[in-house]
Amino acid sequence: MGAVNLSDVVKRFGDFTAVHRMSLEIPEGSFLTLLGPSGCGKTTTLRMIAGLLDPSEGDIDINGRRVNDLPIHKRNLGLVFQNYALFPHKTVAENVAFGLRYRNVSRADIARRVQEALELVRLPHLASRYPAALSGGQQQRIALARAVVIEPDVLLLDEPLSALDANLREEMRVELKNIQKRIGVTSVFVTHDQSEALAMSDQVVVMSEGRIEQVGAPQEVYNTPASEFVARFLGAANILPAEARGIEGETMVLDVPGLPRLGIPRSRAPRLAGAGAARLVIRAEKLALTPVDAPADDRVSVPAMVEAVDYQGQSARYFLRIGEGENTHQVQAINMIDERPFAEGEAVSVRVRPRDCAALPLGTANGGGGSAA
Amino acid sequence: MSIEAREARQPWILLSPAIGAVTLLLLLPLVFIVVYSFWLRSAVGPDIVGFHFDNWQRALSDPFYRYILLNTLKIAAITTVLCAVLGYPAAYFVARSKGNKMLLLLMLMLPFWISYIIRTMSWINILGSSGALNTLLMTLGLTSEPLRMLYNEGAVILGLVHFLLPFMILNVFVSLDGIDTSLEDAANSLGATRWQAFLQVTLPLSLPGLAAGGLLCFVLAAGSYVTPLVLGGPRDAMFANLVYEAIITQLNWPLGSALSLLLLFVLGALVALYNRFLGMSQLTRGLG
Ligand SMILES: Nc1ncnc2c1ncn2[C@@H]1O[C@H](COP(=O)(O)OP(=O)(O)OP(=O)(O)O)[C@@H](O)[C@H]1O
Ligand SMILES: [Mg+2]
Numbered sequence: 001m002g003a004v005n006l007s008d009v010v011k012r013f014g015d016f017t018a019v020h021r022m023s024l025e026i027p028e029g030s031f032l033t034l035l036g037p038s039g040c041g042k043t044t045t046l047r048m049i050a051g052l053l054d055p056s057e058g059d060i061d062i063n064g065r066r067v068n069d070l071p072i073h074k075r076n077l078g079l080v081f082q083n084y085a086l087f088p089h090k091t092v093a094e095n096v097a098f099g100l101r102y103r104n105v106s107r108a109d110i111a112r113r114v115q116e117a118l119e120l121v122r123l124p125h126l127a128s129r130y131p132a133a134l135s136g137g138q139q140q141r142i143a144l145a146r147a148v149v150i151e152p153d154v155l156l157l158d159e160p161l162s163a164l165d166a167n168l169r170e171e172m173r174v175e176l177k178n179i180q181k182r183i184g185v186t187s188v189f190v191t192h193d194q195s196e197a198l199a200m201s202d203q204v205v206v207m208s209e210g211r212i213e214q215v216g217a218p219q220e221v222y223n224t225p226a227s228e229f230v231a232r233f234l235g236a237a238n239i240l241p242a243e244a245r246g247i248e249g250e251t252m253v254l255d256v257p258g259l260p261r262l263g264i265p266r267s268r269a270p271r272l273a274g275a276g277a278a279r280l281v282i283r284a285e286k287l288a289l290t291p292v293d294a295p296a297d298d299r300v301s302v303p304a305m306v307e308a309v310d311y312q313g314q315s316a317r318y319f320l321r322i323g324e325g326e327n328t329h330q331v332q333a334i335n336m337i338d339e340r341p342f343a344e345g346e347a348v349s350v351r352v353r354p355r356d357c358a359a360l361p362l363g364t365a366n367g368g369g370g371s372a373a
Numbered sequence: 374m375s376i377e378a379r380e381a382r383q384p385w386i387l388l389s390p391a392i393g394a395v396t397l398l399l400l401l402p403l404v405f406i407v408v409y410s411f412w413l414r415s416a417v418g419p420d421i422v423g424f425h426f427d428n429w430q431r432a433l434s435d436p437f438y439r440y441i442l443l444n445t446l447k448i449a450a451i452t453t454v455l456c457a458v459l460g461y462p463a464a465y466f467v468a469r470s471k472g473n474k475m476l477l478l479l480m481l482m483l484p485f486w487i488s489y490i491i492r493t494m495s496w497i498n499i500l501g502s503s504g505a506l507n508t509l510l511m512t513l514g515l516t517s518e519p520l521r522m523l524y525n526e527g528a529v530i531l532g533l534v535h536f537l538l539p540f541m542i543l544n545v546f547v548s549l550d551g552i553d554t555s556l557e558d559a560a561n562s563l564g565a566t567r568w569q570a571f572l573q574v575t576l577p578l579s580l581p582g583l584a585a586g587g588l589l590c591f592v593l594a595a596g597s598y599v600t601p602l603v604l605g606g607p608r609d610a611m612f613a614n615l616v617y618e619a620i621i622t623q624l625n626w627p628l629g630s631a632l633s634l635l636l637l638f639v640l641g642a643l644v645a646l647y648n649r650f651l652g653m654s655q656l657t658r659g660l661g
Contacts, residue, residue: 050558050562051562052558052561071561071566072558072561072562073561073562073563073564073565073566073567074564075562076564077562078562079558079559079562081555081558081559083553083555085553085555085556085558085559087556087559087560087573087574088578089577089578098560098563098565098573099563099564102563102564102565102569103564146559146563147562150563150564
């Protein structure tokens with residue numbers, strides 16, 4: 001039983017279903033990220049947990065208590081918005097104190113806790129400023145202080161970093177994660193940025209079109225995606241048609257048309273039960289280009305032709321043609337540049353470790369429900 | 374000519390027609406009125422040109438004029454408060470409605486397509502002794518004879534509220550519409566009920582719009598002339614009616630000028646106070 005439980009939650013707007021039968025368990029103290037493309041229902045889900053939207057069906061429990069009919073102001077949640085939503089007519093200290101005034105906290109305790117919260121976000125010197133006189137990053141920290149000072153049962157964050165510029169975003173992401181760890185509050189974080197999700201989360205929930213595609217630890221969703229959608233959404237992935245031949249010991253044997261037979265660890269194909277149509281997933285940064293005459297090693301090697309090069313400074317993205325005869329495939333590889341990038345039209349050999357490949361059954365249905373416990 | 378010099382000149386070139394119109398139609402007549410207010414009316418023959426304070430002395434000391442001035446300000450104040458009380462909820466409804474705000478605002482503007490005088494006169498058909506309301510009351514047997522609802526202060530205030538309410542609603546709407554709804558969500562999430570969130574967040578943030586609407590309503594009400602003429606009784610004259618009386622009936626242009634300048638100063642002082650504390654930009658925001 002998690003701190004927050006969604007069971008079969010559905011949200012409809014008129015005829016449109018924004019969230020389909022979603023079930024999710026969010027463990028106490030964990031940092032869970034809802035990740036998915038724009039419009040997939042992340043905000044809708046978060047707003048239902050917050051009590052800003054009523055679920056059309058299903059139950060939401062917080063700390064073992066059904067909250068469907070509990071109005072937002074009684075849920076004891078901390079909310080952090082993309083646009084910060086600081087009260088412009090109140091000072092920083094008044095903003096942070098706002099929630100405490102509805103909680104029977106004495107004046108002296110309010111002052112002390114506001115001070116502590118401001119120290120937590122390292123901005124104690126700004127207490128008497130107005131939000132308009134703060135930078136974006138400072139506003140975001142004050143918004144965080146305001147949300148955590150009430151010691152919420154759950155902290156809900158809707159794309160809190162997306163309004164910041166790239167450098168500040170990375171800095172804030174580390175800081176946010178540190179603060180969350182320090183106070184140990186159960187957090188639900190919404191983002192469409194996969195690197196943010198992978199860097200910060202204990203659990204990632206990948207969503208698409210109102211459904212959960214996969215729930216898992218960052219490495220798990222990255223290394224063994226449950227569907228083509230997840231594979232593609234979490235960074236550049238090559239997805240090749242394959243035929244699973246069966247399991248030999250701890251190895252799953254696969255044939256990709258036009259390429260040599262490949263055996264990958266079974267742990268990398270957890271959803272493949274045995275023989276059948278499948279998909280082979282190889283991340284672009286796991287495909288390594290080498291000169292054709294390079295000595296053999298423990299990697300599988302196939303000849304390839306460089307079709308296009310996208311030079312990116314320290315690395316390059318190559319578009320390669322592999323396979324033979326009728327069965328050729330275009331794949332992408334992202335490699336660090338050693339001395340010089342490989343050139344367009346160059347013949348190379350492309351190598352991959354079998355344990356860096358993953359396999360999926362063909363036509364992987366949407367994950368539907370899932371559990372993060 | 375340098376680019377900077379050209380750019381510095383450009384606004385003046387673009388503004389010149391407007392400046393010309395304002396000078397010709399507003400400033401020049403105002404200067405005439407100021408000059409006039411120091412002349413004297415003679416019983417026979419043309420006005421006496423000169424620099425006399427007689428009109429000003431009369432305008433400022435005559436108890437009747439002072440009574441009318443205070444009454445005018447009182448009526449304007451009551452009208453403004455009523456507009457605020459009636460207009461704020463309507464503006465809130467429009468600003469927070471999920472549907473077509475523009476359609477609702479258009480409906481608000483619709484009365485402006487009918488002449489103000491006709492809108493004012495229409496109350497005679499509603500409130501008059503054989504008007505719609507009295508006919509209804511008597512048909513229902515609630516009253517035996519027509520109620521006197523016209524030609525009193527109440528009717529004047531009603532007419533003014535009818536005329537000025539859209540100005541108030543529009544101004545409050547603009548400031549409410551500019552308030553991010555996530556502020557209320559944030560307040561709710563922190564433990565405030567909807568009503569508390571309104572009082573703590575939405576209301577204070579919409580005060581500039583309320584003040585701008587209030588200023589407009591007050592100034593327009595205090596300067597009103599047609600409404601008290603059409604809906605008021607003999608004792609409900611407002612200050613603008615006095616000016617009319619002096620200039621058109623008594624042909625006393627110098628006194629009328631002094632009186633109209635007096636009203637201008639009183640209202641001007643109010644606008645200056647507003648500007649001092651809230652700034653003119655709020656007003657232009659509401660009008661745009
Ligand atoms: N009030 C509403 N009425 C109708 N449809 C809505 C409403 N709110 C959201 N939707 C629809 O529900 C779907 C999910 O919206 P949601 O805001 O949850 O997306 P999201 O995943 O947060 O996307 P983004 O990354 O762009 O914020 C969208 O298709 C959206 O158009
Ligand atoms: Mg969203």
